[in-house]
Amino acid sequence: MDAFSPTPPPWTETAVHGLQFCCPRCCSSANKSQKAWINRRAPVITEDYGRRWQEFYLCECGQAWWAWSSDRPPSDISEDKR
Numbered sequence: 001m002d003a004f005s006p007t008p009p010p011w012t013e014t015a016v017h018g019l020q021f022c023c024p025r026c027c028s029s030a031n032k033s034q035k036a037w038i039n040r041r042a043p044v045i046t047e048d049y050g051r052r053w054q055e056f057y058l059c060e061c062g063q064a065w066w067a068w069s070s071d072r073p074p075s076d077i078s079e080d081k082r
């Protein structure tokens with residue numbers, strides 16, 4: 001699973017906005033998600049954050065959700081995995 005694939009995975013179609021940067025259904029964190037996909041193709045320019053993009057997660061409970069990269073807690077550095 002490539003989180004930086006140019007093509008959105010099918011499960012992102014049903015994603016709902018996780019306002020707290022966790023699963024809207026069970027509040028599980030993004031670190032525990034089964035899959036992740038980051039929409040780098042369409043960054044949004046904002047006055048506050050510069051650039052941000054949608055990060056999609058498929059929770060272990062089966063709920064797909066997304067949140068803005070700018071809303072990620074500073075301690076959650078899952079993006080830096082190489």
Ligand SMILES: [Zn+2]
Pocket residue numbers: 023024025026027028059060061062063
């Ligand atoms: Zn969940």
